[in-house]
Amino acid sequence: MKIRTDFGLLWQSVKQMGAEERDFSFEVSSREEMDIDIELERGVEIALDDLESTGGLLSYKGRQVLLYIPDHGSWVQSVIDGKNQGNRFHVGDCTKLDEMRQKGKFDRYTVTTDLSGVFRISGQSNVSSHIEHDAELKVCKLCLRMLNYRGYDTGPLAKKVIFEEFSISDFFATYSTQFRFLPKQLLDRRSGYSDEWAEISRRYRESRSWICECCGIDLAGNKNLLHCHHVSGNKRDNRDDNLMALCADCHSKQPDHEKMYVRKSEMTEIQRLRRRQGILDVLPGWDAVLEYIDSAYEGVARKIMKTSRSLPAVGEDIENSKGEIVLTPELSWPAQRFAIVDNEEQLDTLTQVGWRAMTMEQVLKS
Numbered sequence: 324m325k326i327r328t329d330f331g332l333l334w335q336s337v338k339q340m341g342a343e344e345r346d347f348s349f350e351v352s353s354r355e356e357m358d359i360d361i362e363l364e365r366g367v368e369i370a371l372d373d374l375e376s377t378g379g380l381l382s383y384k385g386r387q388v389l390l391y392i393p394d395h396g397s398w399v400q401s402v403i404d405g406k407n408q409g410n411r412f413h414v415g416d417c418t419k420l421d422e423m424r425q426k427g428k429f430d431r432y433t434v435t436t437d438l439s440g441v442f443r444i445s446g447q448s449n450v451s452s453h454i455e456h457d458a459e460l461k462v463c464k465l466c467l468r469m470l471n472y473r474g475y476d477t478g479p480l481a482k483k484v485i486f487e488e489f490s491i492s493d494f495f496a497t498y499s500t501q502f503r504f505l506p507k508q509l510l511d512r513r514s515g516y517s518d519e520w521a522e523i524s525r526r527y528r529e530s531r532s533w534i535c536e537c538c539g540i541d542l543a544g545n546k547n548l549l550h551c552h553h554v555s556g557n558k559r560d561n562r563d564d565n566l567m568a569l570c571a572d573c574h575s576k577q578p579d580h581e582k583m584y585v586r587k588s589e590m591t592e593i594q595r596l597r598r599r600q601g602i603l604d605v606l607p608g609w610d611a612v613l614e615y616i617d618s619a620y621e622g623v624a625r626k627i628m629k630t631s632r633s634l635p636a637v638g639e640d641i642e643n644s645k646g647e648i649v650l651t652p653e654l655s656w657p658a659q660r661f662a663i664v665d666n667e668e669q670l671d672t673l674t675q676v677g678w679r680a681m682t683m684e685q686v687l688k689s
């Protein structure tokens with residue numbers, strides 16, 4: 324049983340108190356839910372039907388997962404020896420998965436949230452004994468293309484670079500707003516700052532008037548969304564020169580920040596404030612759009628910019644006839660009353676107020 328707690332009211336009072344960075348915005352998990360996370364880290368065998376697609380990504384029980392086939396048959400030894408690359412692991416609902424579904428193959432599929440890139444594989448050796456061993460596997464290129472990950476299919480980075488530099492934790496962080504739960508390994512890594520750091524961080528951010536030094540958002544009313552970043556990456560160097568006040572979004576987009584996860588609710592709040600403060604009013608071109616949007620939308624935006632010259636509005640509120648906000652899509656074209664949304668449910672919401680919309684997945688697969 325899952326305990327879902329509405330933190331909304333609690334949050335409001337926390338904000339009024341001017342509280343600092345915290346770590347409790349993620350969903351509270353019951354024992355059973357935690358067991359799922361532990362199991363998923365080790366790998367869970369599933370049927371393809373149990374897999375869901377969220378924005379073209381693979382999802383299992385609300386978590387983002389990787390999928391692979393452990394069985395490598397007679398070539399298992401050559402994969403373990405590194406002479407062969409082995410089965411690709413999937414990160415999206417690519418055409419290969421479609422093919423496997425249609426064939427109704429009886430392969431054994433494993434999903435996992437392990438971020439190491441090392442997978443448990445199996446097969447038969449020459450002397451026909453069963454082997455199980457850990458091996459590094461590579462990501463499926465069809466998945467990268469379908470998701471247009473970092474612009475895989477549309478540039479500007481070379482496909483080879485995106486493929487070779489692929490990092491699972493980076494990938495998961497890119498889409499953190501699309502899932503209710505974070506991989507356990509990432510949550511574990513988030514703690515560990517000293518009390519002293521809390522005070523240094525608070526003092527520094529206060530000295531910058533609670534304004535993000537990258538996008539300029541004023542977070543005096545939402546101090547928890549402003550972080551203190553170490554420019555050199557050295558967390559012990561707390562001199563002012565090495566510190567930067569960054570909003571959660573700008574912070575997560577810094578190099579080597581794959582453990583920085585941004586929640587949907589946090590991203591929505593950041594976009595709303597940026598819009599109210601006029602930061603998103605005049606984005607001069609697609610490059611600026613790409614800079615400000617939720618990273619989960621980069622692949623979609625890069626696909627659209629190939630064909631469309633008309634710039635989207637970022638984080639614009641859509642209201643119903645009573646003037647109530649029904650949705651704040653990441654990308655919308657208010658003049659055309661068209662938006663791109665996370666899922667079918669949001670699509671229905673917009674249809675009801677006379678807008679047209681497409682889901683992220685529909686755009687990616689079209």
Ligand SMILES: [Zn+2]
Nearest residue numbers: 413417463466
């Ligand atoms: Zn794939």
Ligand SMILES: [Zn+2]
Nearest residue numbers: 535538570573
């Ligand atoms: Zn910022």
Ligand SMILES: [Zn+2]
Nearest residue numbers: 551552553574
């Ligand atoms: Zn940082």
